[in-house]
Amino acid sequence: MNVCGYLPESINEGAGLRAVLFVSGCRHACEGCFNAASWDFEAGEPFTEAMSMRILQEVLDNPLLDGLTLCGGDPFFSPEECSAFLHSFRKLCPGKNVWAYTGFTFEALMRQPKRRELALLCDVIVDGKFQMELRDVSLPFRGSSNQRLIDVAASVEHGDVVEWVLR
Numbered sequence: 001m002n003v004c005g006y007l008p009e010s011i012n013e014g015a016g017l018r019a020v021l022f023v024s025g026c027r028h029a030c031e032g033c034f035n036a037a038s039w040d041f042e043a044g045e046p047f048t049e050a051m052s053m054r055i056l057q058e059v060l061d062n063p064l065l066d067g068l069t070l071c072g073g074d075p076f077f078s079p080e081e082c083s084a085f086l087h088s089f090r091k092l093c094p095g096k097n098v099w100a101y102t103g104f105t106f107e108a109l110m111r112q113p114k115r116r117e118l119a120l121l122c123d124v125i126v127d128g129k130f131q132m133e134l135r136d137v138s139l140p141f142r143g144s145s146n147q148r149l150i151d152v153a154a155s156v157e158h159g160d161v162v163e164w165v166l167r
Helices: 049-061 079-092 106-111 113-120 152-158
Strands: 002-010 018-023 067-072 097-101 124-127 148-151
Touching: 002 049, 018 049, 049 079, 067 079, 079 097, 079 113, 106 113, 106 124, 113 152, 148 152
Parallel strands: 018 067, 067 097, 097 124
Antiparallel strands: 002 018, 124 148
16 A cells, blocks of 8 residues: 555544545546545555554654544555554554545445445544535535535444534
């Protein structure tokens, strides 16, 4: 897996102050994508164990961070690598939350075992392809009105999608 960016602090990719990892690779090819350079699976640099440990340490050392966000590209095209990283994140940073962005729907993620495993490691998933004709810059943390903020734990508990509400 390659990564094409890392922000140690951001307020744009989820609630609160977040570290953001941009995972390379996406096949959704949404028209108007804000990060089309990330579609290439070879973009950026390899996500090494050393990079993983550096990011985990930075998050651990920053008491102001609320959590971590996986963006892209689409991290759900690299579910095994992202799951391994989030397992480590969950062990080292138990008080932090995880958001992830994907062009897949939550329902599709739940039907595919490797993607489901990654989804279950997240607290909130912003799902659905960006659709230019539904673009709405007034929506928090998403670009088009078809995209949903999914509360993963509540959705699993209820057996149906429960949207996360900004508190």
